[in-house]
Each structure stands twice: as structure tokens, then as C-alpha cells.
Amino acid sequence: MSPSAYECAALLLETVPSVMRAVASATRQWYGDGDEAPTFVQLRMLAMLTARPWSLSELAAAHQVTPSSMSRTVDVLVQRNWVERATAPDDRRKVVLRLTPAGHAAHAAILRAAREAASRLIEQLDAQDRARLYDGLNVLRTLIENSCSTCSETASGETS
Numbered sequence: 001m002s003p004s005a006y007e008c009a010a011l012l013l014e015t016v017p018s019v020m021r022a023v024a025s026a027t028r029q030w031y032g033d034g035d036e037a038p039t040f041v042q043l044r045m046l047a048m049l050t051a052r053p054w055s056l057s058e059l060a061a062a063h064q065v066t067p068s069s070m071s072r073t074v075d076v077l078v079q080r081n082w083v084e085r086a087t088a089p090d091d092r093r094k095v096v097l098r099l100t101p102a103g104h105a106a107h108a109a110i111l112r113a114a115r116e117a118a119s120r121l122i123e124q125l126d127a128q129d130r131a132r133l134y135d136g137l138n139v140l141r142t143l144i145e146n147s148c149s150t151c152s153e154t155a156s157g158e159t160s
Contacts, residue, residue, distance in 0.1 A: 012140075019118070026117030027110055038110065041073055046107040049083065049099040056095055082106050 003011075020040065031037040038046070041063065048054060048062065060070035074097060077083035082103030088094035099107070122130060 022117055022121065023114045026113045029117075030110060030113035038106075039073075042077060043107075043110060045073065045077065046082065046099065046103060046110075049097060050104065050107055053086075053096045053098045055088070056097065059097065077103070080106075 024037075024040070027043070028037045044063070045059060048059070054062075056067055056070055056074060059074070060067045063070060074083060074085075078085065080102075081100055084098050084100050086096050086098055088096045122133065125133065
């Protein structure tokens, strides 16, 4: 008998926080003890900005926060020299956010550290279980991409 959608959802919601904690731990290790590691919101923003420039209001809407909250998050990324503010070419009143070369490098390094941490965990599986996990994750990614227009740009931490 196959599990119900509810049982799958329960397992997913029980598992994802553990995965995210492992990624956060890898990020902190990569980033070092002396500095403040980026938050998940900041990492998500870096991932989104690798795809294209975004306006502050677009980012706020995508994160379902107020523009003033998003502005504070952006300020941290600007201070780290990972994001720059620029005037939109089509509307001088609009501010566009772009990833800097340092932001691209930070995103790539953090993503690499997270993948290496996840890889060490997944290496413990035999080939058959790894294949099942891979197939299941692909099914989940496809479901998310088909259900949510902005999720496909951010779910994997990179663009397609």
C-alpha cells in the first residue's frame, strides 16, 4: 500500500528542517567562526539575484514581507559588497538590485559547501537508495516548478 499525500507531506515537513540545519551548519563552517554567517533569507536572495536583477518591491513580494523589512535585509548584503543598488534603465525612480562579482563568488562558495555537506550524508546510502532519493527529489522539484512560478527560480538555490 502506498503512502497517502498527507503521510508524504508529514514526512517532508519532518525531514526538510533537518536538511536545512545541516546546510546551515555547513554554511557556518565555510563562513568561519569570526563572522556572521548569512541567513537563509540572504542565501535565497543571492540565489534569486543570480538569475536576474530584482527590484526591492519584487523581492519583498517574493518573500512575503514588507519593503522596509526587505530593505534591511538588502542593506546587510550591500554592506558585504554582495549586492549593489542601481537605477533601473527604464525608470530612474526605480532601484534595481544586482549581484556583485563578490556576491556571485559568495553564492557559489556557499552552495558548494552545502552540496559537499549533503553529499557526505548521501554517500552513506547504497546505489539503489541514492537512485530512489534522486528520482523522488526530481519528482518533487517538477511538482514545485509546475505549481509555483517563483519557486522554480529559488527552490534549488540556482537557476535552470
